[in-house]
Amino acid sequence: MSLELSVVVLAAGMGTRMKSALPKVMHKVAGKPMVGHVIDTAAHLKAAKTMVVVGPDMPDLIKTVAPHPTFEQTDRLGTAHAVLAAKDGLKGLTGNVLVLYADSPLFTAETLARLVAAREENDHAVAVLGFRPEDPTGYGRLVTDQNGNLTAIVEDKECNDAQRQINFCNSGVMCFKAEDMIATLEAIDNANAKGEYYLTDAVEVAQKNGQSCVAVEVDEAETLGVNSRTQLAVAEGILQDRLREQAMVDGATLIDPASVFFSADTKLGRDVIVEPNVVFGPGVVVGDNTVIKAFSHLESCVVGEGADIGPYARLRPGAEIGAGARVGNFVEIKKAVVEDGAKVNHLSYIGDARVGAKANIGAGTITCNYDGFRKQHTDIGAGAFIGSNSSLVAPVEIGDGAIVGAGSTITGKVEADALTLTRAERIEKKGWAAKFREKMSQLTGKK
Ligand code: UD1
Ligand code: MG
Numbered sequence: 001m002s003l004e005l006s007v008v009v010l011a012a013g014m015g016t017r018m019k020s021a022l023p024k025v026m027h028k029v030a031g032k033p034m035v036g037h038v039i040d041t042a043a044h045l046k047a048a049k050t051m052v053v054v055g056p057d058m059p060d061l062i063k064t065v066a067p068h069p070t071f072e073q074t075d076r077l078g079t080a081h082a083v084l085a086a087k088d089g090l091k092g093l094t095g096n097v098l099v100l101y102a103d104s105p106l107f108t109a110e111t112l113a114r115l116v117a118a119r120e121e122n123d124h125a126v127a128v129l130g131f132r133p134e135d136p137t138g139y140g141r142l143v144t145d146q147n148g149n150l151t152a153i154v155e156d157k158e159c160n161d162a163q164r165q166i167n168f169c170n171s172g173v174m175c176f177k178a179e180d181m182i183a184t185l186e187a188i189d190n191a192n193a194k195g196e197y198y199l200t201d202a203v204e205v206a207q208k209n210g211q212s213c214v215a216v217e218v219d220e221a222e223t224l225g226v227n228s229r230t231q232l233a234v235a236e237g238i239l240q241d242r243l244r245e246q247a248m249v250d251g252a253t254l255i256d257p258a259s260v261f262f263s264a265d266t267k268l269g270r271d272v273i274v275e276p277n278v279v280f281g282p283g284v285v286v287g288d289n290t291v292i293k294a295f296s297h298l299e300s301c302v303v304g305e306g307a308d309i310g311p312y313a314r315l316r317p318g319a320e321i322g323a324g325a326r327v328g329n330f331v332e333i334k335k336a337v338v339e340d341g342a343k344v345n346h347l348s349y350i351g352d353a354r355v356g357a358k359a360n361i362g363a364g365t366i367t368c369n370y371d372g373f374r375k376q377h378t379d380i381g382a383g384a385f386i387g388s389n390s391s392l393v394a395p396v397e398i399g400d401g402a403i404v405g406a407g408s409t410i411t412g413k414v415e416a417d418a419l420t421l422t423r424a425e426r427i428e429k430k431g432w433a434a435k436f437r438e439k440m441s442q443l444t445g446k447k
Helices: 034-044 059-065 079-084 109-121 178-186 199-208 229-249 432-444
Strands: 005-011 049-054 070-072 096-101 126-131 141-144 150-154 169-177 213-217 252-254 272-274 284-286 301-303 313-315 319-321 326-329 331-338 343-346 349-355 366-368 378-380 391-398 409-414
Touching: 005 034, 005 059, 005 079, 034 049, 034 059, 034 096, 034 109, 049 059, 059 070, 079 178, 079 199, 096 109, 096 178, 109 126, 109 169, 109 213, 126 150, 126 199, 141 169, 150 199, 150 213, 169 178, 169 199, 178 199, 199 213, 229 252, 313 326, 326 331, 331 343, 349 391
Parallel strands: 005 049, 005 096, 049 070, 126 213, 252 272, 284 301, 301 319, 313 331, 319 331, 326 343, 331 349, 349 366, 349 378, 366 391, 378 391, 391 409
Antiparallel strands: 096 169, 126 169, 141 150
16 A cells, blocks of 8 residues: 545434434543544555534534544435535545445454455445444345456345345445545436445446455454444443553563453553452553552553552552552542652542642551642652651642641641651540440340
C-alpha cells in the first residue's frame, strides 16, 4: 500500500437496539467510544484524511471525533447515500478511500492494510473485505468468478436460492479507487427490496464500466458489528483478550490475565507484575518493575518505576506515584503527587496533595481537602512522618522532616523538623470499670 489513503467512517445510526440516549457508536469498549477505536485504526494506517458521517443532533459525537470533519446524513437512505453525505470531503481525493462502520471496532490495521494493498495491486475499482460465517443470513453475499474476481454483492433480501447458499459475506468494509468513487456512487439507484441506496451496488456499477473488483478474506472475529448491549460485551471481551495478550508480549506478567481489565490506551513498562482482579481505566501509565497487586483500580494516573501498589489501592485521576513509592491497601489517591520512596501504606485518603520524597504517611491519615465549596492543597515535605489517624485540614503545610503525632488534627503550617500533635487531655479513673460492671450486673441480673 503506497498511494494516499482517506477514510470515511459511517456513524449515523442511533442504534435503537441499544435502548440508550447515547448514539450507538459513543458506547465504550476498553474505555473508549467505539468510534474512537475506528478513528485510531485509521490513524494507524496513516490516513491523510478521516471523515465521519453522523446523524442529526449528535453534538457529543462531533466533539468526540474532532478535529476530524463530520458530515450529516439527515435521512437514512442507505449506505451509499451515507457515504455520499461526505461528497464534499471526497472531491479531489486520490488513491484509496476506505469505508468503515463506527459500530465495528475490531478490524485491525493489518487487515485493512491488506485490503488496501489488494485494491491497489490491480487498480481495482473496489476491494471488499469478506468473511465466512456459519450462518450467512442477513449479510450481503460476495459473488466471485473462477479467477477469484468479485463480480457482485447481492444483499440478503435480493438473493435467489442459489445465491442464498453462498457463505462468503460482505463484512461491510470496502475500499474504493478515490478518483472514480463519486461517479460510481452516484450511479447507484434504490430499485431494490429495501428501497435503499446500497453501497454494495458499487461492484455492479464498476463491472458495467469495465472495471474490476476484488474480495479479500478476513477472520470472522474481526467483523463483529455491535447492535446490542450483548454484542457490546462480546466486543469488549475480544478487545480485552487482545490487550492482555499485547501486555504480555510487551513484557508484563499477568498472573491471571482473564481477571485484568485494560483500557485501549493503558501503557505498562517492562517487568511489571499485575496480580489478579486489577482494573486499568483510561489514561494509565505504569513504569518498569512495578507490582500492581490484587483488586487495585487505576485511572488517569502515572506510576513510577519500581513502585508497589495495592492490594486494594485506588489511584484516581491525577495521581502521580514516584519511583519506589508504596501505596498500600485501602488507600485512595486523587490529584496528588507521591514523590519517590514515599509510603502511604494503609487506609488513607490523599487528595489535592504533595507527599514529599520518603515521607511516611501513617495508617488512616486523611487529607481534608474539601470544605464544601473549595478544594484546598496539602503539602507534606520530604521525610515527614505523619502519625496514624491524623486529619490534615487543607490548606496545610508540613515541613520537611516534621513529625505529626498520631491522632492529630492539623491546620496551617508545621515547621520543618518540628513535632506537632493535638490531643485531648487523658482522663483515668482507677477501678471505675470494675465498679461499673458490678453495679450493672446487680441491676440487670446479667453476669
Ligand atoms: C450492510 C451491507 C451488507 C453487509 C453488512 C455487514 C449494504 C447495502 N449492505 O448491511 O452487505 O453484509 O452491512 O454488516 O451496505 N448506515 C448509515 N446510514 C444509512 C444506512 C446505514 O449511516 O443510511 C450505517 C449504519 O449505521 C451501519 C452501517 O451503515 O453502521 C451498515 O448499515 P446496516 O443498515 O447495518 O446495513 P446492513 O443491512 O447490515
Ligand atoms: Mg448491519
